Amino acid sequence: MNMILLGAPGAGKGTQAELLAQRLSIPAISTGNMLRDAMANGSELGKQVRTYMDGGLLVPDELILSIVADRVAQPDCSNGFILDGVPRTLAQAEALDQKGIGIDHVVSLEIDDDVIERRMTGRRVCSHCGSSYHIDAHPPKTAGICDQCGGELAVRKDDAPETVRRRLEIYHQSTEPLKDYYARSGKLRILDGSQSIEDVQQSILKAIGDLV
Numbered sequence: 001m002n003m004i005l006l007g008a009p010g011a012g013k014g015t016q017a018e019l020l021a022q023r024l025s026i027p028a029i030s031t032g033n034m035l036r037d038a039m040a041n042g043s044e045l046g047k048q049v050r051t052y053m054d055g056g057l058l059v060p061d062e063l064i065l066s067i068v069a070d071r072v073a074q075p076d077c078s079n080g081f082i083l084d085g086v087p088r089t090l091a092q093a094e095a096l097d098q099k100g101i102g103i104d105h106v107v108s109l110e111i112d113d114d115v116i117e118r119r120m121t122g123r124r125v126c127s128h129c130g131s132s133y134h135i136d137a138h139p140p141k142t143a144g145i146c147d148q149c150g151g152e153l154a155v156r157k158d159d160a161p162e163t164v165r166r167r168l169e170i171y172h173q174s175t176e177p178l179k180d181y182y183a184r185s186g187k188l189r190i191l192d193g194s195q196s197i198e199d200v201q202q203s204i205l206k207a208i209g210d211l212v
């Protein structure tokens with residue numbers, strides 16, 4: 001079960017990837033979380049990507065492909081994985097194919113840009129493990145504290161309204177064309193990402209044949 005979650009920034013990819021990972025017992029691989037970890041650790045990769053990430057720009061393909069290839073080669077991916085936030089360009093999608101990283105399902109979560117802009121103002125993320133919350137739609141049990149690890153919740157730097165708008169523009173320009181790429185291989189399922197978190201999860205499970 002190798003799966004890609006496509007969708008605009010804030011469409012709910014990370015939220016759904018975490019739920020799917022628990023249900024299917026396979027890892028969710030978020031390139032955004034991996035890059036934020038690298039920045040937090042002060043690694044060379046973190047230094048290289050900070051300007052792109054803070055500005056809402058895409059990180060160069062070669063950096064992304066290297067970390068993804070390493071990650072999916074880990075033993076915990078042997079029964080499958082969920083890619084959240086990658087591929088994001090045609091070059092990334094083609095490179096995954098060329099590296100022999102097979103994909104069984106591609107789910108695109110669709111949602112209007114204006115709904116996303118409103119959603120992003122309520123997002124809080126764990127500064128320790130990266131888990132994502134929303135102050136109304138998905139609040140933590142204790143305000144400001146991560147349910148998973150007890151870490152402190154914070155607003156992401158790239159969730160500033162003007163940066164969100166730039167990220168949406170880049171999504172429409174560079175990532176949305178991937179829908180045609182995966183539609184051609186018959187793997188794409190387009191789902192309504194504006195439903196409740198639970199309803200989106202049920203739609204994904206049905207789309208991948210895990211629920212009838």
Ligand code: AP5
Nearest residue numbers: 009010011012013014015031032059085123133134137197
């Ligand atoms: P990344 O971290 O991947 O950010 P993103 O794709 O922009 O997606 P988000 O994390 O913003 O949103 P999401 O779809 O996961 O939504 P979430 O579930 O959190 O990437 C960040 C940066 O890293 C990029 O800008 C780029 O610089 C770099 N990068 C990463 N990957 C790259 C790549 N492959 N190539 C190049 N550069 C790359 O939900 C959002 C909010 O809504 C949350 O508060 C959540 O609780 C809430 N919510 C979720 N679902 C619902 C629902 N159904 N109803 C109501 N609220 C909901």
